[in-house]
Amino acid sequence: MKTTISQVHKHVGEEVTIGAWLANKRSSGKIAFLQLRDGTGFMQGVVVKSDVEEEIFTLSKNITQESSLWVTGTVKEDSRSPFGYELQVSGLELIHEAVDYPITPKEHGPEFLLDHRHLWLRSKKQHAVMKIRNEIIRSTYEFFNDRGFTKIDPPILTGSSAEGTTELFHTKYFDEDAYLSQSGQLYMEAAAMAFNKVFSFGPTFRAEKSKTRRHLIEFWMIEPEMAFVDHEESLEYQEQYVSHVVQSVLSNCKLELHALERDVSKLETVKAPFPRITYDEAITFLKEQGFDDIEWGDDFGAPHETAIAEAHEKPVFITHFPAHIKAFYMKPDPNREEVVLAADLIAPEGYGEIIGGSQRIDDLELMKQRYEEHELTDDAYKWYMELREYGSVPHSGFGLGLERTVAWIAGVEHVRETIPFPRLLNRLYP
Template sequence: MEQISIIDAKDYVGQTVKIGAWVANKRSSGKISFLQLRDGTAYFQAVVVKSEVPEEVFQLAKELTQETSIWVVGEIREDTRSKFGYELGVKEIEVVGESHDYPITPKEHGVDFLMDHRHLWLRSSQQHALMLIRNEVIRATYEFLNAQGFVKMDPPILTGSAPEGTTDLFETNYFDQTAYLSQSGQLYLEAAAMAFSKVFSFGPTFRAEKSKTRRHLIEFWMIELEMAFMHQEDSLEIQEQYVAYLVQSVLDNCDYALDVLGRDKEILKKYTKLPYPRISYDDAVELLIKNGFDDITWGDDFGSPHETFIANSYDQPVFILNYPKAIKPFYMKPHPTRDDVVICADLIAPEGYGEIIGGSERATDYDYLVEQIRAAGQDEKDYEWYLDLSRYGAVPHAGFGLGLERTITFIAGIDHVREAIPFPRLLNRIYP
C-alpha cells in the first residue's frame, strides 16, 4: 500500500492508499459519514459507509473532532460532484493526535478573532489557497528572472541611510550608531548591477507607516530589479512581461486554488495581454479632473480612489509615467526636456488594487545626485559609496520594485493584503 498526498489522488484511482490528514469538517447521514480531509496539499472528501467497515471504524469516524489528525486507508474514487474530482472510500482510520474545542469553527468569526488565531486560520481552505498562490508567484519569479539572465543579490536589512527618507523607517541602535530596517535594497542593487549587469533581490522590507488601509503592511516582501545599460522603456517592457508571466503561471498551476477563492479566470486572462497601456502623470491628472475629481491638482500624489479610476478606465494594469520631481526620491533621473518631472512609472492594477510596481530610470550625474541628496535633507557623506557609482564608469540603468503581497492580492482577487502573507504585521498587530 502506497502513502500518497491528496493532490496526487488522480494518479491512484481504483487503488487502496494511505493518507495522513486532518479532519477539517464532517457530517453524518444515517449509515454514512462524510469527512472533509486536508493534508497540506489539498482538500477532499472521505466517505465512511457503515456496511463496508468494522463497527469500531464507523464509530470512530462519527466521534472524530475538527482538526484531529489521522491516518486513513481507503480506495481512491472519481467524484464528479466535487470541484476536486476525487474522493476516498474509507477502510481504516487511526487517530494520530486528538483535537478538542478547536477555536475556529465553520461559523462566522470576526477579523480580529481570526487574526489572533492566524496560526490556526492558515489551515482554512481560503487561506491555504492564498498561500499556494503566494508560493507560485515566488516560484514563477525565480523562473522568469533566471531565464532572463538575472543574478540574485541579497542587500542588507540593516542600513545606515534611507534612500527615500527616514520619516517612516524603524530606527534601531547599531552599537554606537543609528541604523534603520531597510525600506528598499535598491541602492545596493544598483551597485551590484554595475558588477553583474542584471540583478534582483527578494526579501523583507519595513515601513513604519501609520496606515490602516487594506493595501498596507508594516513588514512586506519585495522583488527588486536593477539593469545596467537599460533605459526606462526597456524596463517597462520587462515589468509588463514579468507581471503577465506571474498571472499566466497562476492560471496554469493554481487552478484548484483559484476555484477555492472563486476568482474569475477570464478576468485574469485579460491581464496577460501585452502591452499594457501607458498614460502620463499630466494626462492622468487631466483625466481625473474631467471626471469630477476636484480634490486633485498637478503636483499631488494619487490616492486610492484616483488610482482605481485611472486603472479601471483601461480595464488592464496601466503605467502612469513621469511624476513630479517634488514627490519622488532623489535617485530618479530628471526628464531631458522638463525640470519639473522625473523619468519614472508606477504600474497600477485594475479592480481597485492600486500600485503594484514602482520604478524609474536612475540618475547618473554626480553633481545632480549630490544636489538632490542635499535637497532631500540627507548627508551626502552617508552616500559616498553610492556616489562612487557615478564616478567610476557610470552607465544608463533602470530598475523597479514589485510588492509581493499587493500582487498576490490582485491576482487572487481578495479584499485585504493582510491575507496574502502568512503572519501579517499591521499597525496594531505583532501577534502571533
C-alpha cells in the same frame, strides 16, 4: 502505499494511506463524509457503514474537527468535485484528538481570526491564498532566472533611508544608529554595476501608521535592477514579468482560484503590452471624472488610482511624474526637466499601485546637486555617489510589492490575508 492528497491522481483505483487532519464532516445515517486536508490539498473521504468495521464507522462519526489521523482507502475519480477525486475509506487510525477547536464553520470576526492566525492558516481559503503566493514567488524566480538575472540579497539593517523618508524603524547597531530596510534598491544598483541584471526578494519595513487595507508594516518586495537599460525597456520588463506571474497562477492554481471564487476572466486579459498614460493625462482624466481636489504636482491617493484603473481592463502604467513628489535618484526627462522617467503600475479592480520604478540618475554632477537639495550626508551615501564616479551607465529598476500583488490576483479584500503572519499597526501577535 503512503501518499499525499496532491498525488492521488497517480493512484486511481489503488489503496493508499494519507496522513491528514479533519477539516469538517457531515453524515447521513449510514454514510459519513470526511473533509480531509493534509497540507498539500483538500479531499473528501467517504465512509460507508456496510463497508467498514463498526469501530471505524463509529470513529468517523465521532472524530472532532482538526483531529489528526491516518486514513486508508481506495482513490476514486469524482466528476462532481472540483478536485476530481475522492477516497473510499476502508480504515481510520486516530493520531491525536483535537478538543474544542476554536475556529468553527460559523462566522468569526477579523480580530478573532487574526488572534488565531496560527490556526486560521489551515482553512481552505487561507490555504488557497498562500498557495497562490507561493506560485507567484516560484514564477518570479523562473522569470528572472530565465532572463539571465542574478539574485542578490541586500542588507536588512542599513545606516540610512533609501528614499529620504522618516518612516523608518530605528535601532542601535552597537554604537551606531541603524534602521530596518524599507527598500534594497540602492544596494541593487551597486549589484547591477557588478552583475548587469540582478533582482532581490526579501522583507522590507515601513513605520507608517496606516490602517488601510493596502498597507502592512512588514512586507516583501521583488526589486530588479538593470544596467544599460533605459526607462522604456524597463517598462517592457515590468509588463512581461506581471503577465508571466498572472498566467502562471492561472495555469497552476486552478483549484485555489476556484476555492476563492475568483473571477478568472479578469485575469485572463492580463497579457503584455499594458496601456500607458502620462501623469499629465491622468490629471486631466481625473478632473473630467469630477476630482476637483487634484492639482498638477499632487500625488495620487487610493480613490484616484481606482478611478484610473477602472478605465482600463489591464494594469495601467502612469508615467512621467513631477520630480518633487518622487525619490531623489530618479532621472529627469531630458526633454522636460520638471518630470522624471518614472512609472507606477496600477492593478485593476481597485488594488492600487503594485509596482514603482524609474530610470536612475547616472550623471555625477546631477547626483551631487540632488544630494544638496535633499540634504543627504556624505557619511551615509558616499558609496552610492561612487557608483556614478566609477564607470556610470544608464540603468533602471523597479520594485513590486508581493502582498498587494497576491491580494489582486487572489481577489482578497485586505493584504493582511496575503502574508502568513501579518504585522499591522496594532498587531505583533502571533
